[in-house]
Amino acid sequence: MTERRRPTSLRPYKFLTSTAAAGxxxxxxxxxxxxxxxxxxxxxxxxxxxxxxxxxxxxxxxxxxxxxxxxxxxxxxxxxxxxxxxxxxxxxxxxxxxxxxxxxxxxxxxxxxxxxxxxxxxxxxxxxxxxxxxxxxxxxxxxxxxxxxxxxxxxxxxxGQPALLAGNAGQLARDCERVSVVRPDTLGGDGQAWLLKTGLTEAGRPAPADIRASETATSYDAAAGSALQAAGAADGCVTAVLGKRTETFFDSFRRLEPSYGSGSVRISSVLGSVDQPLIDSTGGRSSPFEGAYITGWYPDAGDAxxxxxxxxxxxxxxxxxxxxxxxxxxxxxxxxxxxxxxxxxxxxxxxxxxxxxxxxxxxxxxxxxxxxxxxxxxxxxxxxxxxxxxxxxxTRVTFQVVRDGRLVADRKGFVDVAKTLSEAGAKS
Missing domain, CATH: 3.40.50.2300 (Response regulator)
Structure with missing residues (x-):
């Protein structure tokens, strides 16, 4: 891990200035x-x-x-x-x-x-x-x-999104034997897949199945089917980072899931693709995101x-x-x-x-x-x-989970992803 030096003094930076114009x-x-x-x-x-x-x-x-x-x-x-x-x-x-x-x-x-x-x-x-x-x-x-x-x-x-993706890999690595990542079929999407791969392999997990998808699709049946097949029926996870289209993807995912016998596959995303307003608008406790792992930048919204x-x-x-x-x-x-x-x-x-x-x-x-x-x-x-x-x-993120329709802490405190970001940047 690349060590970052901290300033030796926390004294605020002060300035000597001339008198301000009166009034x-x-x-x-x-x-x-x-x-x-x-x-x-x-x-x-x-x-x-x-x-x-x-x-x-x-x-x-x-x-x-x-x-x-x-x-x-x-x-x-x-x-x-x-x-x-x-x-x-x-x-x-x-x-x-x-x-x-x-x-x-x-x-x-x-x-x-x-x-x-x-x-x-x-x-x-x-x-x-x-x-x-x-x-x-x-x-x-x-x-x-x-x-x-x-x-x-x-x-x-x-x-930014790099820290979220690096953190999402660490959050998934705890419980997921296999991970499918659904991401945009773009140069930016290539970077998303690379960050998740770096984080998962760093944690001793296999590289994720990389499922490319259009950013403008109105249905994601093909991508959802591929993700479910690659994740398997147990101890598998599917994470999707498609911005506004993430909701559309998980609509397809939930429709197809029974056909694959994969009711135990855990879903995941990052804040920005899934957030509390989206969970509220899609049913709260009955939202398709119930139980999902979500990686965020800040403490959960209910934090004091x-x-x-x-x-x-x-x-x-x-x-x-x-x-x-x-x-x-x-x-x-x-x-x-x-x-x-x-x-x-x-x-x-x-x-x-x-x-x-x-x-x-x-x-x-x-x-x-x-x-x-x-x-x-x-x-x-x-x-x-x-x-x-x-x-x-x-370089710190938070692990959250959707429980009873609310995003709550999945792990106390922040998780530092500096090592993953440094390694992904060095290898890219």
Missing amino acids: ALLITGCGALPGATGGSREPVTVVTWAPSGAAGPDTVNMAGMTAMARTYARWANENGGLDGHRLRVVTCDEQDTSIGAANCARRAVKEKAVAVVGSYSRHGSAFMPPLEAAGIPYIGGYGASDEEFSSYDSYPVNG RWDGMRNVIREHAFGDNRIDPDDTGVQTTWIAFTVLKEIVEAVDSPQINAWKLTSALNGGTPADTGGLTPVLRWSFEDVLGSSTYPRIVN
């Missing part, structure tokens, strides 16, 4: 912040984007993330802001297109945002270049694009560590039904803004800009997320260092 808050029309500690501090502008009204069967909508960002700002500003700075959140509909992503990035530049925080986009090649050119850090993206784990302007709070977020939603979302506290996107946005708050407080300056945030992040300033992740740092010593995933700093 900055009043000039903006914002007025004094409730609970502020005094002094004149300029507002902090950030952008949060996500697809909110995208149309089409294969598009993703994550409106809860931008709604959570606005809710966080209302709460923060009623409680002294971020270290006395009023938080201004600009939201943008990314539309789940490369053009929309690029437009949102240009909006961040136009608004003179100090960071893009808690956002979702699958189009990293479109949004990252404008941010890099302007020096705007991308803090706590959802992990849906490769560029989030390669760009030096990105500061991810989770390990989410109580702070739930209180903020209850008191400041004003009944906005776009915000589901069980949704992984909403949770990621909360964690990303928690990181922003920690870094702004560490900078401790009357005026915050993108350069100061980036310098603090690169300098190893720690961000404590209240146990929802490990304490996060992004200095050179903290990143995974893999050529494939150079920006990952959080």
